[in-house]
Amino acid sequence: MKHSLTRVLALLLVMVMAVGLMPTVALAGGDDELIEETYVHVTYPVAGEHPNLTGLPMYDDDPFTVDEVHFFEVDGDGNPVGKALDESYTFEAGKAYACQVFLTAKEHYCYGEYSHGWINFRYGEMNVISNKEAAVTVSFICASGKVTVTFDSNGSEDAPPAPIQVPIGGCVWDAIRSSEDVRLSDKLWEQFYDWSLDPFATDFGAFYPFSDPVYDDLTLYAMWIPCERSVELWVELPEDCMVNGVDKPTVHVPADANYSVEADNMFVGLSDGFLHLDLIYGDPLQKGETYYSRALVYTPVAGQLPEVILHGAKIVSVRDYDNMIEVIYSVTPQAGDTLSKASFAINTPRAGQNAITYHPEVISLTPGVHAGVQGWFDSPELGTELYEGNLEGGKTYYALVYVGDDTGNYVVSADTLQLNVEGKNVQVVRKVDLSDTMPNYVGAVVAVTVPSAYSFTADVYYGGGKIRSDREPSKWVTVMDFSGCEAGPITMEAKAAPGYMFKGWVDCETYEYLSKKPVFTFNLDRNRHIRASFVEKLPFEDVGAWDYFYEPVEWAIHHDPVITGGVDATHFGPKQNCTREQIVTFLWKANGAPEPETTENPFSDVKSNQYYYKAVLWAVENHITGGVGDGTKFGVGQTCTRGQAMTFLWASVGAPEPEPVSESPFSDVKPNAWYYKAVLWAVQYTPPVTGGIGDGKFGPEKTCTRAEIITFLYKVYGPKG
Numbered sequence: 042m043k044h045s046l047t048r049v050l051a052l053l054l055v056m057v058m059a060v061g062l063m064p065t066v067a068l069a070g071g072d073d074e075l076i077e078e079t080y081v082h083v084t085y086p087v088a089g090e091h092p093n094l095t096g097l098p099m100y101d102d103d104p105f106t107v108d109e110v111h112f113f114e115v116d117g118d119g120n121p122v123g124k125a126l127d128e129s130y131t132f133e134a135g136k137a138y139a140c141q142v143f144l145t146a147k148e149h150y151c152y153g154e155y156s157h158g159w160i161n162f163r164y165g166e167m168n169v170i171s172n173k174e175a176a177v178t179v180s181f182i183c184a185s186g187k188v189t190v191t192f193d194s195n196g197s198e199d200a201p202p203a204p205i206q207v208p209i210g211g212c213v214w215d216a217i218r219s220s221e222d223v224r225l226s227d228k229l230w231e232q233f234y235d236w237s238l239d240p241f242a243t244d245f246g247a248f249y250p251f252s253d254p255v256y257d258d259l260t261l262y263a264m265w266i267p268c269e270r271s272v273e274l275w276v277e278l279p280e281d282c283m284v285n286g287v288d289k290p291t292v293h294v295p296a297d298a299n300y301s302v303e304a305d306n307m308f309v310g311l312s313d314g315f316l317h318l319d320l321i322y323g324d325p326l327q328k329g330e331t332y333y334s335r336a337l338v339y340t341p342v343a344g345q346l347p348e349v350i351l352h353g354a355k356i357v358s359v360r361d362y363d364n365m366i367e368v369i370y371s372v373t374p375q376a377g378d379t380l381s382k383a384s385f386a387i388n389t390p391r392a393g394q395n396a397i398t399y400h401p402e403v404i405s406l407t408p409g410v411h412a413g414v415q416g417w418f419d420s421p422e423l424g425t426e427l428y429e430g431n432l433e434g435g436k437t438y439y440a441l442v443y444v445g446d447d448t449g450n451y452v453v454s455a456d457t458l459q460l461n462v463e464g465k466n467v468q469v470v471r472k473v474d475l476s477d478t479m480p481n482y483v484g485a486v487v488a489v490t491v492p493s494a495y496s497f498t499a500d501v502y503y504g505g506g507k508i509r510s511d512r513e514p515s516k517w518v519t520v521m522d523f524s525g526c527e528a529g530p531i532t533m534e535a536k537a538a539p540g541y542m543f544k545g546w547v548d549c550e551t552y553e554y555l556s557k558k559p560v561f562t563f564n565l566d567r568n569r570h571i572r573a574s575f576v577e578k579l580p581f582e583d584v585g586a587w588d589y590f591y592e593p594v595e596w597a598i599h600h601d602p603v604i605t606g607g608v609d610a611t612h613f614g615p616k617q618n619c620t621r622e623q624i625v626t627f628l629w630k631a632n633g634a635p636e637p638e639t640t641e642n643p644f645s646d647v648k649s650n651q652y653y654y655k656a657v658l659w660a661v662e663n664h665i666t667g668g669v670g671d672g673t674k675f676g677v678g679q680t681c682t683r684g685q686a687m688t689f690l691w692a693s694v695g696a697p698e699p700e701p702v703s704e705s706p707f708s709d710v711k712p713n714a715w716y717y718k719a720v721l722w723a724v725q726y727t728p729p730v731t732g733g734i735g736d737g738k739f740g741p742e743k744t745c746t747r748a749e750i751i752t753f754l755y756k757v758y759g760p761k762g
Contacts, residue, residue: 073151076104079158079167079177081142082218083110087184087208088134092126096142099159099219104150109143119180134185141178162214162252184208188258190216195240195263197228213251213261220251223261230268232341236261241501266341269299274336275386276354276370278408290354290372292336293404296388300340308332311357311371331373333357338366352386352463353406372408380451383444385412386463387487392434392494399432401440401489406463409450414487416440421470421486434493443475445482455483466490495565500549500572501535532562535573544574544586557587581613590615590748593755597627604630605751615748618680622653624750625666628693629656631758637662644668644675653677665692684716684741686750687731690757691719699725707739716741723753730756 080099086092096107111125115137125141132138140160146152151172158167158177165177186209192201202223205216217223225233235248240262242248249261275293292304311333340347346361354370361367384406390399396417405412417438419428432438444460445453455474462469466489473484536559537543545554546561549570555561563569576586577595584594594613597604604627608614619627629635637658642649647657657675660666666689669676681689691697699721706724710717720739723730730753734740755761 073146073149073172074104075153076146076150076156079103079105079144079156079175080162081107081144081158081160081177083140083142083160085140085161085181085184085208085211085215086112086132087187088132090132091128092130092132094128096160097218099162104147105144106147107142108145111141111143113139113141115139115180132183134183136183137180138183139178139180141176144175144177146173146175162212182210184210188255190255190258191260192223192236193240193260193262194225195265197225197263197265199225199228201225201263207255209256210254212254213249225263228265230270230347231265232268234264234266237264238262267299268341269347271348271350272298272300272302272338272340272366273350273352274302274338274368275352275404275406276334276336276372276408277405278353278372278374290334296402300338302336302338304336305334308334311369328374328378331371333369333371336368336370338368340364340366352384352404353408374409374450378451380407380410380446380453380458382459382461383407383410383483384461384463385442385444387414387440387442387467387489389465389467389489390432390491392432392491394432396428396430396432396438403442405444409448410444410446412442412444414440414442416487417489421488423486432491434491437488437490439470440487440489441473442485442487443479443482444485445475445479447481449481451481453481453483458483460485462487464489466492496568497531497565498570499533500570530562531565532560533571533573534560535575537575537578540578541575542578542586544576547572547574579613580611581607582611583615584613588615588748590752593748593751593759596755596759597751600630602630602634604754605747608747613747615746617747618744619686619747619750621666621676621679621681621685622647622651622657623747624681624686624689624745625660626653626656627750627754628665628689629659631754632659632693635659644673644677646674646677651677660689660693663693664696665689680744681750682741683739683743683745683749684714684720686745686753687723687741688716688719690730690753691722694757697722707733707737709738710741714741726757728756728761 080103081096082099083096084093092112094110094112096110098105098107112130113121113125114123116122117137119137119139121139142158142160144158152169152175153172154169156167156169156175158165158175160177160179163179163181165179168176168178170176187206188209189204190207190213191204194201205213207213207216223236227233234245237247237249238259238261239247242262242264245264245266248264273295277291277293289306290304292302294300294302338349341364346359346366349356349359349366349368351368351370354372357369357371359366359368386404386406388402390401401414401416403412403414417428417432417440418424419438421439423439423441428438444458445451455472455476458472460469460472460483462485468488470486470488473486475482475484533546535543535546543559545557547553548555549572554574555563555571576591579591579595579598581594584591594615598606608617634655637655639658639662642654642658643661644657647654657666666675668674669679696718699718702721705712705717706721710720720731720741731739734743
């Protein structure tokens with residue numbers, strides 16, 4: 042009965058939609074649970090395809106089934122035209138269609154007036170037929186074809202999801218069932234967050250909206266949330282060594298920690314490995330008695346148990362509960378004893394922080410002992426005036442730390458107390474007797490050296506570059522800008538995108554190349570701005586990014602008209618010799634391949650059916666060549682020397698008179714040589730067309746290679762000429 046009914050309803054919908062949407066039926070199902078949202082996956086067609094009349098719930102546990110899928114043609118007002126399309130229909134590009142899906146609620150579920158429907162995450166018109174049956178309708182424009190969406194795991198060893206095909210103007214949800222289909226496993230110490238168009242995205246709001254229309258091929262990069270490999274906690278007891286409804290053990294974490302923590306407001310007994318939740322309110326902690334408490338550490342990555350480092354207490358047990366770590370710890374107060382050792386930790390500031398606004402935080406690591414601080418001072422003598430400026434990297438500042446007990450739990454003396462300080466670049470300079478002003482406290486002058494801070498920015502264009510810090514060798518950092526880093530090794534790796542090849546790492550201040558290798562390591566000892574340089578990957582195996590003729594060849598093959606291709610599909614032939622007709626043809630094309638005005642051919646060896654015919658006629662009428670010998674032949678097939686090539690080039694720009702010089706720039710170019718003015722002009726050109734072949738020689742009689750002539754042409758006719 043169900044299938045026959047829905048077929049009838051499909052036809053009725055055609056008539057109803059002509060005058061309006063199908064009326065919503067507000068029916069309840071007794072004690073059945075209302076289905077508020079339905080998400081359905083249907084394969085949207087593109088031009089040339091046929092209707093796929095099947096659909097699936099977007100999620101495996103959805104409380105409904107998909108009974109039937111229908112497609113209709115619609116007019117400009119969105120009204121159906123004709124009957125439902127069968128499987129033989131061929132979709133047309135740019136035409137409007139509607140997709141209609143019929144649903145049935147599973148047992149114990151029902152539809153009602155607050156039910157909503159989605160097809161491929163596109164909101165659809167929801168029509169409730171009965172408390173158990175409903176229809177969702179979505180309109181769309183048929184795409185002319187599909188684009189490819191690829192997924193990059195962005196540093197993970199996990200294989201990325203397979204590329205998918207998406208209708209042009211459709212969205213990624215048109216091609217996948219659910220987010221689980223494109224989710225990656227978590228890397229060690231990192232958790233998959235979402236996908237982004239930016240491989241270096243650090244703002245987790247930069248995720249890709251899967252409902253956006255797609256018109257071109259694109260790559261989505263996995264975004265990862267880093268997790269601490271270890272968590273560090275400091276336990277501090279209340280000053281009065283008592284626990285009540287307000288005071289409790291304080292658990293501190295570093296300010297920049299990538300995790301949070303909370304501690305129970307209680308001490309508990311422990312026996313046989315089980316906690317006894319015997320709350321202690323207001324009772325003093327007894328000397329020599331061991332008490333227990335619990336801290337809950339929340340990490341961003343589930344299922345991974347970082348190392349736990351605990352100061353001021355003893356770890357009893359550490360257990361992992363998904364994204365939470367339970368740490369049970371114990372303390373044993375020694376009330377009334379002479380305090381012989383005390384430890385405290387002080388946070389180290391970063392360069393640039395203001396000494397007034399950044400007050401040094403000191404945490405006691407000894408149970409029952411209180412610690413505080415005054416600072417900053419700019420000399421170990423402290424003085425009476427606090428330092429008020431900005432803290433400078435590499436400079437040492439001083440603070441007065443006081444450690445003691447005002448409850449009588451300990452007897453504190455500067456003579457017997459040994460102080461230990463923890464913190465980066467921190468040390469105790471000397472102890473100070475505070476007994477006159479702060480009984481039962483000992484002071485310590487502490488030196489804190491602010492780490493030198495450098496900014497580091499790396500620009501990577503046209504490639505999948507990444508930066509890795511060797512201080513965390515297993516963690517790829519997709520942040521492209523570091524600040525506040527200390528001197529230390531930074532390793533970078535650049536990977537060229539399709540169609541490009543890596544050239545080198547460039548210092549953006551000096552514009553010098555620092556390394557030609559994709560993997561580059563250096564110490565960050567000053568502010569650095571580095572760029573990964575990429576160039577277009579040419580089709581020729583014998584043209585590399587660092588060849589002097591790379592840019593000329595790139596220019597030549599992209600010139601309009603193309604000046605020259607390769608000697609075959611994958612080779613340019615840079616070392617091959619050039620003939621006279623080849624060089625003249627190159628010159629002709631560099632000038633735009635103009636139609637020669639004359640049709641008179643003075644050379645018997647130049648035939649009208651040859652590729653160089655027009656180039657030679659143009660060269661003759663522009664006084665670039667007069668041929669060889671008696672002038673009746675051009676010299677087809679003869680190799681061209683460097684002297685001839687330079688003379689051709691000089692004549693092509695009008696044979697300008699060079700500036701007179703006292704001596705020739707090359708020992709093998711004499712003032713009486715027929716190519717002397719051409720070579721002198723080439724040296725004086727800005728930038729110089731040639732610097733010779735070395736050892737103060739030009740090599741006028743040496744054969745001109747393809748790489749050399751293309752380079753000469755580029756310097757005169759190229760973008761820098």
